[in-house]
Amino acid sequence: IVFKPQDWARAWRPYSTAAQAKRAATGLKPGQRFPDLIWREAGDRERKLSDLRGNVVLLHFWGSWCPPCQREMPDLKKLHASMKSSPNMHFVFIPVREPASKSRAWLRQRGIGLPVVDATDAARQSAFKLADGGEIGDRDLARAFPTSYIVDRNGIVLFTHIGPVTDWSSLAPLLRDAAQARE
Numbered sequence: 001i002v003f004k005p006q007d008w009a010r011a012w013r014p015y016s017t018a019a020q021a022k023r024a025a026t027g028l029k030p031g032q033r034f035p036d037l038i039w040r041e042a043g044d045r046e047r048k049l050s051d052l053r054g055n056v057v058l059l060h061f062w063g064s065w066c067p068p069c070q071r072e073m074p075d076l077k078k079l080h081a082s083m084k085s086s087p088n089m090h091f092v093f094i095p096v097r098e099p100a101s102k103s104r105a106w107l108r109q110r111g112i113g114l115p116v117v118d119a120t121d122a123a124r125q126s127a128f129k130l131a132d133g134g135e136i137g138d139r140d141l142a143r144a145f146p147t148s149y150i151v152d153r154n155g156i157v158l159f160t161h162i163g164p165v166t167d168w169s170s171l172a173p174l175l176r177d178a179a180q181a182r183e
Contacts, residue, residue, distance in 0.1 A: 009173035012158055015181045021154035028141065030158060034059070034151045035141075036131035039094065039119035042104070047117075048131045054153050055090040056179040061138070062146040063096045064106035068164040069146045077112045079168040088153060088179040094119045096138045096145055097126060152178050 016024065016031075024033040037059075038048045049057065060076065062069035080091050093116045095103035100118035107114055119128045120138070127135045141147065143162060150159040150171070158178060165171070 006173075009177040012174060012178065013181070015152050015158070015178060016154050016156040018154050021152075021156050024156055028149070028157060028160060030156075030160065032157050033155050034149060034157050035136055036155075037094075037119055037136075038129040038131055039092070039117035040100075041115070041117050049092075049151070050131060050155065052090050053155060055088050056153055056158075056175055057090045057092060057151045058175065059149045059151060060091070060093050060146060061096050061142040061148070062093065062103075063098050064103050065098060066145045072146065072164040072168070073107065073110070073112050073114070075165070075168045077114060079172060080114055082169070083172060083175060086176065086179055089175060091115055092117055094128075096120070096142065099125070150175065150178070153181070 021033055024031065026033050026035055028034065034049060036048055036050045038046060040046055049059075062073075064070065076093075083089050084091070091114070093103075093114045095116060095118075097120075100116050104116050107116065120126070126138045128138065128141065129135055146164055148159075148161045148165065149157055152158050159171070159174065
């Protein structure tokens with residue numbers, strides 16, 4: 001065996017330090033600092049990605065109108081349930097091209113409880129707000145749906161995946177390793 005599956009999660013090390021993250025270019029590729037998105041949580045509380053520094057964040061861009069997104073939601077529910085009590089771990093499910101209320105209703109009808117946020121401009125469902133006052137188009141963040149990113153404790157992209165993930169539980173070791181890592 002050339003590569004042991006149990007060593008896969010640690011293969012992403014070393015994780016960035018806070019100092020390295022400050023110097024990183026903003027972008028969507030591994031090693032870049034993810035754009036500082038702003039969203040509203042279900043209780044209408046505004047948050048930004050940078051508020052979650054110190055946590056590994058799984059950002060998942062999806063829509064209830066998207067068949068591949070629909071198919072992977074039960075598996076994402078299992079991953080979320082298995083990790084939601086893990087320290088330093090945060091999940092953010094961001095609907096695209098539909099109001100968050102519609103996405104939440106779709107999930108509720110199927111008994112899938114996930115933390116859906118509202119990150120798009122109400123008038124234009126295709127752009128996301130940034131902490132610096134700017135915005136970024138949904139197709140700039142996600143060429144296809146679903147698209148997922150794992151961001152480390154300092155806001156650096158560790159992993160990106162365009163399209164549905166066939167086995168979300170396979171990413172749990174990476175999430176745990178990154179969440180437990182120390183600078």
